[in-house]
Amino acid sequence: MDTLLISNRIYLNSEQKHGFISGGILISHKDGKVSRIFSSLLAVDVYLLHNEAEVHNFGDLVLMPGLIDSHVHINEPGRTEWEGFHTATKAAAAGGFTTICDMPLNSIPPTTTLANLHTKITAARGKIFTDVAFWGGVVPGNASELKKMIHAGVVGFKCFLCPSGVDEFQHVEEDDLHQALKVMEGTGSVLAFHAEMECAESPSHGHNPKKYATFLHSRPDQMEADAIELVSTLSQQYNVPCHIVHLSAARALPSIRAARRNGAKLTVETCHHYLSITAEDIPDARTEYKCCPPIRGKTNQEQLWQAIRNGDIDMVVSDHSPSTPDMKLLTSGKHRGDFLKAWGGISSVQFGLPLFWTNCRRYGLDIADLVRLLCTEPARMCGLDNVKGRLEVGYDGDVCVWDPADTFTVTQDVIEFRNKTSPYVDQKLRGVVHASFVRGYCVYRRTEKFGAPVGDILLKRPNRPGSKTLIIN
The missing domain is CATH 2.30.40.10 (Urease, subunit C, domain 1)
Incomplete structure (x- = not known):
């Protein structure tokens, strides 16, 4: 029927x-x-x-239309103990998301070749509760693989302008970017950037690595501003849609506005953790709050919300980047609570809707804005907007x-993703x-x-x- x-x-x-x-x-x-x-x-x-x-x-x-999260790290195959297709898509479905897009890194192999894409597809079959699309990756030396992956069906490509945290997904230099953009011109495929540069994480001598302020100081917003200036310049040189993932630094917004005024095809996302948590909220040694770029201060957060209201930020995503509790250094040991050594990533694919809704109402945003930011625009950016993102x-x-009126408290027993570590545990959401x-x-x-x-x-x-x-x- x-x-x-x-x-x-x-x-x-x-x-x-x-x-x-x-x-x-x-x-x-x-x-x-x-x-x-x-x-x-x-x-x-x-x-x-x-x-x-x-x-x-x-x-x-x-x-309303099923939500779309265009930034999810599923990590299968290779690191399925961090997360897998079965648990990630269960969590997404429990959160009202019906399509998610898998990022190309943290799985082994990464999605940087056509053969590796086929490995990913094989790993996903029969396990997924939501629809799943795939990002490819741009790394040094794989320019010859890009068109193969485009024709095979990736939604776009992601690259890092700084070390990614895993050896098998190397960051790119400017020459690599020019090669990739030349290959991608005219294909309609988007290039997404992890926009941080000069990733020196060592704090000044004597700073306590268990204090969040030490980690925040090690990744200043200038790193994002410099990287986004480069992305903005590149986006004006090529006929390739460009996308900035997980914007955390409001000081980079003027570069984005200027590039768009000059005709650049440039879209921007931010994440729920940047909109719902501030640096002032984060206790020492609570490494479940660590992510890269880092969560910044309250003034910065207010500027991000204003950018959403102004249309400078196109969409809000989870950047679901899970790992095991021992990698977050939440278990016993001499490095327990060390922000500089812990894995950087926040798990939240299940809670995007209530996280956004709980906070957006005080900024005058409504369900129409929620659908646009968490559904319609992610579908458009990924080229899925002829089948997804609308009730039509x-x-x-x-x-x-x-x-929209009911509330619940995030507890570990309601979490469906594999590892139950999350900064949102015990929070009441609407x-x-x-x-x-x-x-x-x-x-x-x-x-x-x-x-x-x-x-x-x-x-x-x-x-x-x-x-x-x-x-x-």
């Missing part, structure tokens, strides 16, 4: 309608696409008089069902996800937990007229 989702509060962001309706969304069982939108409950009742469907009536809960006829029937549907199939329901792992692998065809995103199992 087709699937019919009913609610008094359906948020549409189609070409024809932006806003709430009371009615229903019909999703075809043949292809998982939205086939009809009923703009009234009466129209739903009339349809059901003459047709059968699998009906889910959610009353006053909000239905012909789009995938991906739906998030949630209660916005409770009740269900997630992927192409009309219920992959998560709060009262019943999870369905089968029916997620698909998303492979993007190269940029040519009339091309569509290719979906394979």
Whole structure:
């Protein structure tokens, strides 16, 4: 049967309608696409008089497009003890996310060649609760692999302008970037930058490595500002969309604005941890708060929120970068709580919606902004916006069902990602996800937990007229 989702509060962001309706969304069982939108409950009742469907009536809960997290480190194969496809996509589904994009590093092998991409796809098959797309990586010496990966379906490429933290994914120099950008011109593929340069992490003599201020001092915002100045310059020299991942330093925003005024195709993301935590909040030796770039002070955070309101920041993502507790130096040992030695990464793929919603309301942002920043714009940047990111006829029937008014406390027993280390444990958040549907199939329901792992692998065809995103199992 087709699937019919009913609610008094359906948020549409189609070409024809932006806003709430009371009615229903019909999703075809043949292809998982939205086939009809009923703009009234009466129209739903009339349809059901003459047709059968699998009906889910959610009353006053909000239905909106399934969310998209374009920045997730899944780490399988090779480092599956950090995270894997099964647990990462379960966590995403429990958070209302129906599509995630896997970053090319921290798995072994990294996604830097066509063969390695095929290894990734093989590892994901049969394990995923959400749809998964893949980033490729730009590293020194792999320019000849880029077009192969573009034709195989990566959503884009990521590079580091400083050491990545893993030996198998080397950072690039400016010459490497020119080679890559020349190859990518005209393909429609995006190049994403970890924008930090001159990564000298050693603090001044005598500074205590268990104090967060020591770590923050070791990665000043000038590192981001310098790197983003380079990215801004490059983005004006080539016909290649460029993207800045996990912006933390507000002082880099003027360079971004200037590049855009000059016609650069430049998009920017920030992360939930930069918007919900400040340096002043972080206790000493609590290395679950460590990430790179680092979480900065309250004044900087306020400027990031203002940049979101002004449209300078296009999207908000998790940068879910998990590891084991011993790598975060949270277990016993002489280096326990050492910010300079601990792995840098925050796990939060499950909690993006409530983290953003809890904080965004005081800045005058609403559900329309949430959908734009956590769904529509990530889909557009990754080239998935012809199948994902909207509740509209012909789009995938991906739906998030949630209660914007309800609250919950993050506890380890509700965390679905593999390692339960997170700075958000014990925090009370607003916005409770009740269900997630992927192409009309219920992959998560709060009262019943999870369905089968029916997620698909998303492979993007190269940029040519009339091309569509290719979906394979």
